[in-house]
Structure formats: C-alpha cells, structure tokens
Amino acid sequence: MKEDSQKPKENTMCKRVLRPRTAALTNPSQKTSHGRGKMPTEIFPENQPTLETSTNKHRLQKPATDVNDTVWKLPEGMKSPSIPAVNPFGLRSCNMVHRLYHASLSISQGSRLKQAVVQPYIQQLRNFRIQHTTSPFDRRVTALEWHPTLPKTLAVASKSGDLIMWNYENTAKFNLSKGVGKGGAITNMTFDLMDPSGVYTSSNEGTVCRHCLGKDGDRHIFLDTHSMDRWYCSLSANYARNLLIAGDNSGNLTLMERKSGKRLWTRRLHKSKATHCEFNSRCDWLLATASTDKMVKMWDVRMMSDRKSALYILHHNRPINSAYFSPDCTRLLTTDQYGELRIYAGPLWDRMERSISHPHRFFQHLTPIKATWHPLYDLVVVGRYPDENFPSYQEEESRTIDVFDANSGDMVCQLLDPSVSGIISLNKFSASGDSLASGMGYSMLIWTDVVRLQQIQSEKLQKTPQENGSDSRVSRLPLSNPAPRRRRRRRRDEDDDIGAMKQRLKGKMAKR
Structure with missing residues (x-):
C-alpha cells in the first residue's frame, strides 16, 4: 500500500489525447496572405469529451467582475431609446443621378423617378x-x-x-x-x-x-x-x-x-x-x-x-x-x-x-x-x-x-x-x-x-453692339475675290455717273 502511495501520480490534466486530423479546408484554392494554404483543423466527435485544461477551468469558474462582463441595466421608470428606422439618403433622394444609378442596379424606383424629373421645374415654379x-x-x-x-x-x-x-x-x-x-x-x-x-x-x-x-x-x-x-x-x-x-x-x-x-x-x-x-x-x-x-x-x-x-x-x-x-x-x-x-x-x-x-x-x-x-x-x-x-x-x-x-x-x-x-x-x-x-x-x-x-x-445688357449685330470675326476675314469685283463695279458706276453729269452740263450750256 505504501509502495503504491509512493508512486508518482500521472498528470492526467496535462495528458494530450492524440486523434486523427482531418483536412478542414473547404476550398483548396484558399490561401493565406503568405501564399500558403490554411492549417487543417481538428473535428471532434459530438459524444467524445473535450479536453479541459487548468486555464479553461479557471475561466469557467471566474466570476463576472470584469467591466466587459457586467450587464448594465436601466433604472426603474426609464425606457430604452427608440431609434427610428430611416432609409439611407441615397434611397430617399430625388436627385436624377441617384435615381438613374438605382435604376442601373434594378432597385425599385416607385414614384421617386417621376419626382426627380419634376423637381427642377418645381424649383423654377417657386420663382413665379x-x-x-x-x-x-x-x-x-x-x-x-x-x-x-x-x-x-x-x-x-x-x-x-x-x-x-x-x-x-x-x-x-x-x-x-x-x-x-x-x-x-x-x-x-x-x-x-x-x-x-x-x-x-x-x-x-x-x-x-x-x-x-x-x-x-x-x-x-x-x-x-x-x-x-x-x-x-x-x-x-x-x-x-x-x-x-x-x-x-x-x-x-x-x-x-x-x-x-x-x-x-x-x-x-x-x-x-x-x-x-x-x-x-x-x-x-x-x-x-x-x-x-x-x-x-x-x-x-x-x-x-x-x-x-x-x-x-x-x-x-x-x-x-x-x-x-x-x-x-x-x-x-x-x-x-x-x-x-x-x-x-x-x-x-x-x-x-x-x-x-x-x-x-x-x-x-x-x-x-x-x-x-x-x-x-x-x-x-x-x-x-x-x-x-x-x-x-x-x-x-x-x-x-x-x-x-x-x-x-x-x-x-x-x-x-x-x-x-x-x-x-x-x-x-x-x-x-x-x-x-x-x-x-x-x-x-x-x-x-x-x-x-x-x-x-x-445678359442682353452685357453684350456689346458688335455681338448683338454681325459677328466681328466674320468681318475681319480677308475676302480675295468678291471685294475687288465690288470695287470695280463701284468705280464703273461712278465713272458712268460723272460722264452723265458732264453731258447734262454740256446740254445746259448749249441751250444758253
């Protein structure tokens, strides 16, 4: 009996149970950031007891004294604040850009698209x-x-x-x-x-x-x-x-x-x-x-x-x-x-x-x-x-x-x-x-x-007389053929007029 009591007791808490590993990679193509695949994880049968270490046991027996473990309760007579459910601004907006973007995503528009079309005119209507x-x-x-x-x-x-x-x-x-x-x-x-x-x-x-x-x-x-x-x-x-x-x-x-x-x-x-x-x-x-x-x-x-x-x-x-x-x-x-x-x-x-x-x-x-x-x-x-x-x-x-x-x-x-x-x-x-x-x-x-x-x-008052009339750029363009022809015609007309005046003067002088 003494010999049995003097034998060193085996540390069952630190004894490791060896079990076959099964590859748990759901997708073989998944890799870590280092380029290597994920490490396989162990899958334990449901009926087999899990290993309890001293640290796990300590955590289970630890009282809830930490701040994160404390459950806060409201004082009596107070109600929890109600947070209204509000749609995101993009869904509530009547902006045409937002409406077209939601239409491209096949999001239901309802009457928002029509409101987006009429909204610019309503802004103009308020200035009537x-x-x-x-x-x-x-x-x-x-x-x-x-x-x-x-x-x-x-x-x-x-x-x-x-x-x-x-x-x-x-x-x-x-x-x-x-x-x-x-x-x-x-x-x-x-x-x-x-x-x-x-x-x-x-x-x-x-x-x-x-x-x-x-x-x-x-x-x-x-x-x-x-x-x-x-x-x-x-x-x-x-x-x-x-x-x-x-x-x-x-x-x-x-x-x-x-x-x-x-x-x-x-x-x-x-x-x-x-x-x-x-x-x-x-x-x-x-x-x-x-x-x-x-x-x-x-x-x-x-x-x-x-x-x-x-x-x-x-x-x-x-x-x-x-x-x-x-x-x-x-x-x-x-x-x-x-x-x-x-x-x-x-x-x-x-x-x-x-x-x-x-x-x-x-x-x-x-x-x-x-x-x-x-x-x-x-x-x-x-x-x-x-x-x-x-x-x-x-x-x-x-x-x-x-x-x-x-x-x-x-x-x-x-x-x-x-x-x-x-x-x-x-x-x-x-x-x-x-x-x-x-x-x-x-x-x-x-x-x-x-x-x-x-x-x-x-805008009309700010315009110059040249802008209201003919374009100044057009008047500055050189016209090669039409201009000399007009000048020649004018010269001929002037010459004809002068000749006619001379003939009239000669006729008047002859009558005298």
Missing part, C-alpha cells in the same frame, strides 16, 4: 411672380384659353359676354368682340384647332356660337334656346369625328356637327346642370361629363341613348365644377364645389387613384374654381378659397395658388404675390409651362419666372 396684368372688362372673368399656335396670346371672356384676344407683351392692343351685357356670360370656350382665329363659346344667353376674332369679327350661331331660363354651360370639340357637344342647365347634352353646327340629337343624360363635358383626345369615342347632380359619367359616343348607357358613373359627395383629362389622356381630374379634388385612372375609370383635400367652396358671385393639369408634368394647379370650417384651416390663411403632385397628393408649391389679394378662380398653364394665366375678379394675371427673366435681360 406676376409679370403682366390687365382689367379690360366691366364684369368678372368667366373663361380663359391659351392660343394653340401663339404662345403669348390667350382668349379671355367675361360675365357680360365680352371676348378678347390678348397678347400680354402688347397690352395696349386687344381684339374685342362685344357681348350683350348683363345675362350674356360666356360659360366655356375652346379654340378651333383647324382655324385658330375661331373660338367656340357657350353662354348664358342660350347660344352656342363660333366667333371669328380676326378682322371680320363675325359670329356664327349654332344653337339658340331663345329663352333666358335655359342656357348652355359646357362645350367640347372632337376633331377626329368632326363633332361638337354642348350641355345646358337642365342636364341635356346636344351633339352637332363641328363645321356646320347641324344638330344630330339632344338627350337628357344628367338630372341637373351639366357643368362640364370633354372629349378624350387620344380615345376619340370617350366622353366625360360632370354635373351638379354629384356624378361624373363616362360615355361611348357611339352608344349614347339614355342615362343607363353610361360606361362608368363616378359618384361624389358634392356637386362638381369640372372634369379634365390629363395631357396623356390616362387620368381624370375632378373638382367639386366644396373641398375635394379627385384623380381617377384609366382604362378602368371607376378606380379612384387619389383624393386631395383643398378649400375651394362655391359662392354665387364668384367664378367657380376649377383645378387644371400642367401640360408637361403630373402637376395640378388650383386656386385657394380659405374656409374657417375646413379641417386644415390656419389663421390668416392666404388666398394662394396651390400646386399639387398628382402621384403623391402632396402640395409642392404655393404662388403668392403681395400686390394681389383676391380669390383666383381660373388657372391655366401655357403649352410650354413657362407661363401661368389666372383669372381674378375683373383682372387677368400672367405669372412667369422673374428670376430667369432678370438673368436674360442682364
């Missing part, structure tokens, strides 16, 4: 100020329309039936067509695209006419009710099918030939006043009509028989002032008589794409406010009539012109000039979008980018 104004009427403006071929000319109509062709760069000159006065308000008008000197109009006088605003100034009457109790409120022309349609205050729509005015049929398609009608320029058989019966109806002109023949009926909460197709004819913008703008998307027109809350309530002695499209971008422009009962009303709210993004429904710009304070009912952009025409009471306003105009004027 009133450049020209005129008040040629004795009553308020009721309709306006840009000339289709003259970019700085528009037609303006008044409540008394007066109609003028106005070039805002030459404010002293008007082509005036005198109206009947009280009760002859022009409710709607459109240019004759085949002959831009002509304008189709509908009026409270009960007539649908074609005015010639040229030198003749004649008027061709297509429809006449001969009654002050029934008048026409809306008008639209279809050039592909040579049609003209007009709606009256009883809900009747009359279809006629555009050139001759021959009546084709008259049908009551709405229960009350047909405030707006418009043909789709891309789909020539599609017609949209709006009424104070709180409905917008889509029609196929080839199959219009009664109210039940409508393709789509778009119900609204309030009576409707207008329903305009977008420039690409894929959307429909409606304006009610209180505080809502709606955008419907085709070809299934019963799907409402967007609803925008905006104060523009109806008032009897105010031209109805109508929202219109921008000709190049998906923007909507409409005048604001502040209302204290409106949910988003703010104290001392200004009567501005609001511009909305049709894709998001957000307001991107507000136009306000300190020199005017009235309610601006009518707003229409020019064909290029560089000017905005507005009707405010008795006055007409033209908005343009004043900053851009100042830059152009300063």
Whole structure:
C-alpha cells in the first residue's frame, strides 16, 4: 500500500489525447496572405469529451467582475431609446443621378423617378411672380384659353359676354368682340384647332356660337334656346369625328356637327346642370361629363341613348365644377364645389387613384374654381378659397395658388404675390409651362419666372453692339475675290455717273 502511495501520480490534466486530423479546408484554392494554404483543423466527435485544461477551468469558474462582463441595466421608470428606422439618403433622394444609378442596379424606383424629373421645374415654379396684368372688362372673368399656335396670346371672356384676344407683351392692343351685357356670360370656350382665329363659346344667353376674332369679327350661331331660363354651360370639340357637344342647365347634352353646327340629337343624360363635358383626345369615342347632380359619367359616343348607357358613373359627395383629362389622356381630374379634388385612372375609370383635400367652396358671385393639369408634368394647379370650417384651416390663411403632385397628393408649391389679394378662380398653364394665366375678379394675371427673366435681360445688357449685330470675326476675314469685283463695279458706276453729269452740263450750256 505504501509502495503504491509512493508512486508518482500521472498528470492526467496535462495528458494530450492524440486523434486523427482531418483536412478542414473547404476550398483548396484558399490561401493565406503568405501564399500558403490554411492549417487543417481538428473535428471532434459530438459524444467524445473535450479536453479541459487548468486555464479553461479557471475561466469557467471566474466570476463576472470584469467591466466587459457586467450587464448594465436601466433604472426603474426609464425606457430604452427608440431609434427610428430611416432609409439611407441615397434611397430617399430625388436627385436624377441617384435615381438613374438605382435604376442601373434594378432597385425599385416607385414614384421617386417621376419626382426627380419634376423637381427642377418645381424649383423654377417657386420663382413665379406676376409679370403682366390687365382689367379690360366691366364684369368678372368667366373663361380663359391659351392660343394653340401663339404662345403669348390667350382668349379671355367675361360675365357680360365680352371676348378678347390678348397678347400680354402688347397690352395696349386687344381684339374685342362685344357681348350683350348683363345675362350674356360666356360659360366655356375652346379654340378651333383647324382655324385658330375661331373660338367656340357657350353662354348664358342660350347660344352656342363660333366667333371669328380676326378682322371680320363675325359670329356664327349654332344653337339658340331663345329663352333666358335655359342656357348652355359646357362645350367640347372632337376633331377626329368632326363633332361638337354642348350641355345646358337642365342636364341635356346636344351633339352637332363641328363645321356646320347641324344638330344630330339632344338627350337628357344628367338630372341637373351639366357643368362640364370633354372629349378624350387620344380615345376619340370617350366622353366625360360632370354635373351638379354629384356624378361624373363616362360615355361611348357611339352608344349614347339614355342615362343607363353610361360606361362608368363616378359618384361624389358634392356637386362638381369640372372634369379634365390629363395631357396623356390616362387620368381624370375632378373638382367639386366644396373641398375635394379627385384623380381617377384609366382604362378602368371607376378606380379612384387619389383624393386631395383643398378649400375651394362655391359662392354665387364668384367664378367657380376649377383645378387644371400642367401640360408637361403630373402637376395640378388650383386656386385657394380659405374656409374657417375646413379641417386644415390656419389663421390668416392666404388666398394662394396651390400646386399639387398628382402621384403623391402632396402640395409642392404655393404662388403668392403681395400686390394681389383676391380669390383666383381660373388657372391655366401655357403649352410650354413657362407661363401661368389666372383669372381674378375683373383682372387677368400672367405669372412667369422673374428670376430667369432678370438673368436674360442682364445678359442682353452685357453684350456689346458688335455681338448683338454681325459677328466681328466674320468681318475681319480677308475676302480675295468678291471685294475687288465690288470695287470695280463701284468705280464703273461712278465713272458712268460723272460722264452723265458732264453731258447734262454740256446740254445746259448749249441751250444758253
């Protein structure tokens, strides 16, 4: 027993267990920075116990006294700070370079690409100020329309039936067509695209006419009710099918030939006043009509028989002032008589794409406010009539012109000039979008980018007379052949003139 106790004990803790090594290189081609392959690692079976050294045992038994091992706890009553999830700036940016880069990476763009396209124009739109104004009427403006071929000319109509062709760069000159006065308000008008000197109009006088605003100034009457109790409120022309349609205050729509005015049929398609009608320029058989019966109806002109023949009926909460197709004819913008703008998307027109809350309530002695499209971008422009009962009303709210993004429904710009304070009912952009025409009471306003105009004027003033005229470099070029010929001709002409003068003098002397 003593001998056994005197035998030295084997150090089992330091005894190494030899096991077969297996190459654990997952990829034989992987190498270290020194150019050699990775060292193989040992793989231990799951059931075989692992080797425990004194150091490992010490670590397992070590209490958590190190700073890194301490678990920090918040005091009672405090909550951990919430970090909001924010997309990277590159994904939120509307910069065109960022958008094109994401498109190259096949990243979903959504509406960001459209916003990147329109963003430079919005920056320019914020610099719009009133450049020209005129008040040629004795009553308020009721309709306006840009000339289709003259970019700085528009037609303006008044409540008394007066109609003028106005070039805002030459404010002293008007082509005036005198109206009947009280009760002859022009409710709607459109240019004759085949002959831009002509304008189709509908009026409270009960007539649908074609005015010639040229030198003749004649008027061709297509429809006449001969009654002050029934008048026409809306008008639209279809050039592909040579049609003209007009709606009256009883809900009747009359279809006629555009050139001759021959009546084709008259049908009551709405229960009350047909405030707006418009043909789709891309789909020539599609017609949209709006009424104070709180409905917008889509029609196929080839199959219009009664109210039940409508393709789509778009119900609204309030009576409707207008329903305009977008420039690409894929959307429909409606304006009610209180505080809502709606955008419907085709070809299934019963799907409402967007609803925008905006104060523009109806008032009897105010031209109805109508929202219109921008000709190049998906923007909507409409005048604001502040209302204290409106949910988003703010104290001392200004009567501005609001511009909305049709894709998001957000307001991107507000136009306000300190020199005017009235309610601006009518707003229409020019064909290029560089000017905005507005009707405010008795006055007409033209908005343009004043900053851009100042830059152009300063550049013109900085130019020298030589730069404004012929190029100085061209005048300095040596002309070998033409110059001597001109000199010779001039010399011959001069010689001929001198000879003729000598002969005249000789004749006079001989007479004496």
